[in-house]
Amino acid sequence: KQEVTQIPAALSVPEGENLVLNCSFTDSAIYNLQWFRQDPGKGLTSLLLIQSSQREQTSGRLNASLDKSSGRSTLYIAASQPGDSATYLCAVRRISSGSARQLTFGSGTQLTVLP
Amino acid sequence: DGGITQSPKYLFRKEGQNVTLSCEQNLNHDAMYWYRQDPGQGLRLIYYSQIVNDFQKGDIAEGYSVSREKKESFPLTVTSAQKNPTAFYLCASSILGGFSIFDEQFFGPGTRLTVL
Numbered sequence A: 001k002q003e004v005t006q007i008p009a010a011l012s013v014p015e016g017e018n019l020v021l022n023c024s025f026t027d028s029a030i031y032n033l034q035w036f037r038q039d040p041g042k043g044l045t046s047l048l049l050i051q052s053s054q055r056e057q058t059s060g061r062l063n064a065s066l067d068k069s070s071g072r073s074t075l076y077i078a079a080s081q082p083g084d085s086a087t088y089l090c091a092v093r094r095i096s097s098g099s100a101r102q103l104t105f106g107s108g109t110q111l112t113v114l115p
Numbered sequence B: 001d002g003g004i005t006q007s008p009k010y011l012f013r014k015e016g017q018n019v020t021l022s023c024e025q026n027l028n029h030d031a032m033y034w035y036r037q038d039p040g041q042g043l044r045l046i047y048y049s050q051i052v053n054d055f056q057k058g059d060i061a062e063g064y065s066v067s068r069e070k071k072e073s074f075p076l077t078v079t080s081a082q083k084n085p086t087a088f089y090l091c092a093s094s095i096l097g098g099f100s101i102f103d104e105q106f107f108g109p110g111t112r113l114t115v116l
Helices: none
Strands: A004-007 A010-014 A019-025 A030-038 A044-051 A056-059 A062-067 A072-077 A086-094 A103-105 A109-114 B004-007 B010-013 B019-025 B031-037 B043-051 B054-057 B064-066 B076-078 B087-094 B111-115
Touching: A004 A086, A010 A019, A019 A030, A019 A086, A019 A109, A030 A062, A030 A072, A044 A056, A044 A062, A044 A072, A072 A086, A103 B043, B004 B087, B010 B019, B019 B031, B019 B087, B019 B111, B043 B064
Parallel strands: A010 A109, B010 B111
Antiparallel strands: A004 A019, A019 A072, A030 A044, A030 A086, A056 A062, A062 A072, A086 A103, A086 A109, B004 B019, B019 B076, B031 B043, B031 B087, B043 B054, B064 B076, B087 B111
């Protein structure tokens, strides 16, 4: 069974700081990994999708890396802003059959960027 | 505007009632999903459908039912058999239903269900 862990559960940083969010997973046989952002009471917004053959993906101030062999991904946010405050979730899609092939989510890291 | 809509945004249910949550997408995606989110937790898969007239149970299907009569629509019914239905429900869709490294899921805004 795939398990996804995100540490820390909450993080508070001053504006302008660069930061790293961590995601680890137990089964390295994955199709891809997605990072999402969730604002309070809202749905999820897809930030980045890293295919299993890729090492990293970039979008603006965001950079996500993937190390399948160690079962780890990181989301790097450069020059953080108060508008980045949200919960960040990672999810992996396992190479399997049936429902096991669907996304398995971590419980998220709640980020607060202080002005 | 392409996207996923869910209605209602807030829903209140009395004990013993069935309620139906709506999910519609105009992205022309084949696959659709229903998730449940409880406070401080990740999402858990309830049901998914990879094609019209077909759907599969996820990890926590007990007490829920779905239908997929049209490509655009995937309603979720929370039945009275679901013992703890108060949660945030999220609908999602993707092009390929998980068969590819390129498959990316997109989410609707969610429905918050409260049992009175």
